[in-house]
Amino acid sequence: MNGPLLFLPLIPLLPFAGFLLNGLFGSRLPKALVTLIALLAPLGSLAIVAHDAYLFWSGAITFPVIEQGAPTWISVGTLHVDFGFVLDQLSLTMLLIITGVGFLIHIYSAGYMAHEKGYWRYFAYLNLFLFFMIVLVLAGNALLMFVGWEGVGLASYLLIGFWFQKTSAADAGKKAFVVNRIGDFGFLIGMFLLLANFGTLTFSEIATKIGENPGWTGGVLTCIAICLFVGAAGKSAQIPLYVWLPDAMEGPTPVSALIHAATMVTAGVYMIARSHAIFDRSPVALSVVAIIGAATALFAATMGLVQTDIKRVLAYSTISQLGYMFLGCGVMAYSAGVFHLMTHAFFKALLFLAAGSVIHGIGGEQDLRKMGGLRKKLPVTFWTMTAGVFAIAGAPFLSAFYSKDAILYAAFQQGTFGRVLWAVGLFTALLTSFYMFRLWYLAFFGKQRAPELHPHESPWSMLGPLVILALLSIGGGWIGIEKFSEWLAPAVGTHAVEAAGGIPEWAFSVIAVSMGLIGWLVAHVLYFAKPDQPAKLAGSFSVPYKVLVNKYWVDEIYNALIVKPLLMISRFLLEWVVEFAIIGGVVWLLAGIALLTGAILQKWQSGNLRSYAAWLAAGAAALLLFAGAVLLAANGVDIKWAGWK
Amino acid sequence: MGGVEMNAIDSYILTLILLVPLAGALLIALLPDRGKLSAWIALLTVLASFGLTLHLPAHFLAGQPGFQFEVTQPWISNPAINYHVGIDGLSLWLVVLTGLLAPVGVLASWNVIQTRSKVFYALFLVQQTAMFGVFVALDLMLYYGFWELSLVPMAILIAMYGRKEGPKAATKFFLFTFIPSAPLLVAILWLYAKTGTFNFTELQSAIAGGALPAGALFWVALAFLFAFAVKVPIFPLHGWLADAFSEAPVALAMVIAGKLGLYSMLRFHVALFPEQVKCVAPVLIALTVIGILYGACLALVQRDFWRLIAFGTVGHFSLTTLGIYGLTLTGRTGAVYQTLNQGVMEGALFVLLGVIYSRYESSQIAAFGGVAAKLPRTAVFFVITSLAMVGLPMLNGFVGEFLILSSTFIGVSQGWATAATVSVILGAAYTLWLVQRVFYGPESALATEKPAADLRWNEWIVLAPLALLMLMMGLAPGLWLPTIESSMKLAPIQQTSSSQRILLPPLAVTFHDSKEAAR
């Protein structure tokens, strides 16, 4: 592409440079310089991305931009992988989100982490995360994406375990990394299958190969798609592998905002959108994605109802919203999924940062039961939080309203199976608005339940990003699904949207908004009008309440079914039986034999003269008998003396 | 050797590499044992030998068949043992790796070895000569000599410098490796009796020519395999590794396992007995995959970090052996590259463990906790090394691992490959659990009361280049892969035919064959 320079490799390299500078020299640099380096990196990348976006809009370049002649990474035998970056609408959108929201969160965390000991280490890891996320998004082939994939897993491990002195944080970090590795296992198998059947890992070549053979459906492609989805489920915390996200809240709040809300967890959705060519050809895989997406949405929403920790509520809400995105992808409405991804990035980052500002304001307390009545003391945080809450609840004309409806509408068109998903999605929307308004009321309304806290508003360095994000989450959806899917069409393909069976589209919107209103009403009654009502309700429905509070005991089940048996087997069966008994046993046996023969022979040397004499005689006798036998056998019985002369 | 223009030094460079450590050992042996004298001499010798080994890649002609820098001198007339040394793509980088790990070893044991340092460094240099010898020897008898020689100094040093029960571990190590080398000698002599030569290339052509009885050849190949399998070690024969690792001094622990066994397998088993390897390969594939999972599982439950690393190493080297016996070109190249990675990673890992052990005098993981606060730089390097071990992309572990697993998946069997890939999860689990229990979490009693100085100059100089090397080998494997691949390509075994591939039922899709044609 000898057109205008796109500086594609520079986008990830700037944050990497930031990581190196802060990582190596951060501890010796003054805090201001560390912040400067840390902020310059995402700003630089944002500038380049904006520059490339401008080039595209001004028509100077056409997408997709596939970088030719990139340096080769691995080339052995038939396998050839290079550092080829690809820029198209999809990756440009993702880049805008990552660098934009990332930059805002960097500014926010400058204020939030101001008095932390490992300040430079935090920003080094944050820049490292940005580097890996950008590599993931720009990657032209699955292996390079895998580099970004595991890299963000590493960055999240380091950031979750930032306060490594706390065992819970260190445990959460390790848990996140290991569960991600389980997902990566699926991704690896998917890549091997791709290699086995396509001989290449580059997405464009795979897409062209699939294009050439319209006959391919199901079979191999389903297998590959499902393996890739396992990887996505691991990274984006879907049903079987979501357990790490709630624990990841141990990390600092801006980390939760950036990694566990806006960018990393959406990597799964991006990967499916990027490899949509494979998913299109396997309806089985698509239905699996849709079902798991819807199930996760509902499942996580139910758990979010009863959480008391403000960040855990948002964590379950993230899992639920991710379920929506996968539902969108599952019904082949990739553009709707990505649209929701974008709007979710805005309002979820806003909610997390606002929650961070609340926690920062009341001295690190995260328990909703201790908050209350903060409206007057944290006005800016309150108003920005309100924007976020209304956005996620699906209030009309705010961002989620457009994106969530698009997904539900697309789901509705997929026949009866789609209608079931649509119903589940609708009910989850109700739950979503309920737990968001519950949080809203508990935190900001009523009287302050913990008098000892004396909340103070956060500095403007934290409130600035909140305001910008509030504006984005309000205006984010105005682009509208039609223009957005038309913008993404070349990257993710267009999918015929059949008629909705006579029901006009605005009717769906009305239903969705009414769900949101109902949720708000119930929350209002329970938490604003009669504050003692939830306690009574919990009492009466004690069993379901206990199930939800203990998060369906999923962690305990995993421990009991997988972790404990694995440790038991390896400690007792493998270590004791195989290692000591069998392998150690064989060695001991050989040594034993040697000792035994020694002991037996030792008996001979007893020092008893007469036993020596006996053995002497026995030996002589044996010799004589032997000679006699040989002689007799040799020349028959008649011994001729002549023979002996 | 081809008439290629060779500057003067090429003809005796290998002999020089062999002799420099030996000369160093003699010099140390002669001089009195005063303070750091023998340590400094050892350091100078190993640096000199490392410099010499660097000459090899500079003048190596990639893609040229046969051996380079070859020297053949008749040594003993009857039996016809001659001093025949040479290297090709396979042994080139292993020689350089041995050269690299020598200074790492000397520097790592700089202030750990206080008593009788003269004996330590002299034997260490003899060990270096033995290892160089194993990699360059092309005459089977010469190779066998160096192979045996490499055991002796190791066993003595383990016995002398063992932490708790050195002598027991040393005898176990020595017997474990020595007993199978007896049938190896018998096999070599049988070959000599049959073909009248010890020369590797002549033997190779004689065996390939089918002049030898197949039945006996099978047992000869088995004897070769058995001796090398113990050294790697492979699953059932790894009894000695855990004891050797917990007793061996750091400088030796990093070279004790893996390289020698794996190189010998590639050179003297896979290349020498192509037919026999084909019928033994399925058994070995099964053993290695079991070994991978077995090593990982056991590493999960160890209480002593030396033993944990030992079982982790069993797992990692079984993966490398899986690459060798997958009998695919990519697999073998990946295996050789993984051996190099493993050498670098083990080197860094043992230096770090040596640092922790020398500061805290304990290897019980339970006693540790929150050490990162006291030793921040050690923690950083430890995390980098363990991530490389776990196979994080961008670091060197991943490249080899991916090559081996993908080639096994495509070339051998998808069932075994999937089982082997599970090790990716287990590997992450036990490594990070170790890092967390030792470095993170609240400070344990041991961590608080023992004053611990962070990395000293001799550890710092060693770890920084190794970490950089890990990054370079992860990002730019192209510097190493072409030479390795060219030598692997010349090996008599071609890519296994696609018919042998067993695909998952849903995969048997018609277009599959068209893809074969397309590739």
Added chain:
Amino acid sequence: MIPLSWYLLLSATLFCLGIVGFLVRRNLITIFMSIELMLNGVNLSFVTFAHQWHLVKGQIFVFFVMVVAAAEAAVGLAIIIAIFRARATLAVDRIDLMKL
């Protein structure tokens, strides 16, 4: 006219009686004497065969046997004296330590 086989039989019986004495008896000197008996048995067979083949060497060989027997007796008895002086017993079972 006596067939030589009778002489040989006699020497065999003497020899076997010597073995029995050597195995059964517990007194050191008696064992020593049974060895002498065995030697005499052998001497007899030597002489018999010397006569059979009219070879004088057989008889000379008996001389050498006698010489050896004498040397052995001398040294053996010296040892017996030394043992007796140290252990005050000649019972073979009690003399089982290499050191006196």
Added chain:
Amino acid sequence: MHLILFIVFAGLCLAGALNLLLQKHPINSALSLVVVMTSLAVLYLLLGAEFLAAAQIIVYAGAIMVLFTFVIMLLNAGREERTLGSKAAVALGFPAVAAILAVIATVILKAQDLGSVSLSDGITSTEELSRVLFHELLLPFEVTSVLILIAILGAVSLARKGHGDQEAGK
């Protein structure tokens, strides 16, 4: 005549040997051994080895047996004590020795062309004996003399007064 002589002296020989085994006190067995040796000397004469018979009487019966009796007298050890293990030796020993005797006997009896001896056979003269001894077998003869020397030295050093007591004294 010859037969009678052989019978008498062979009988004497066997009786002495048996007596050697059965006697409790070593002095009796020593004396019975003397009887064996003299009877053997006579048998040698029967076989024509006159010088040998003389040597047998002088060296064996005269010197060695005297030495034995002297030592027995010197040590005055007394009867043999019965110690454990003798039963097993007897139970095991006799059948084994009997078996050996049986084998040897069969071999001897089976042999066909074994000659016979009679009084009229010529006696090997000492002159003939000495020619062979000092011409062909001179070297072994000298070696035996060295052997005797060593034996003497050994005997002297072993039986010296100081040697035994030091051991016992320690």
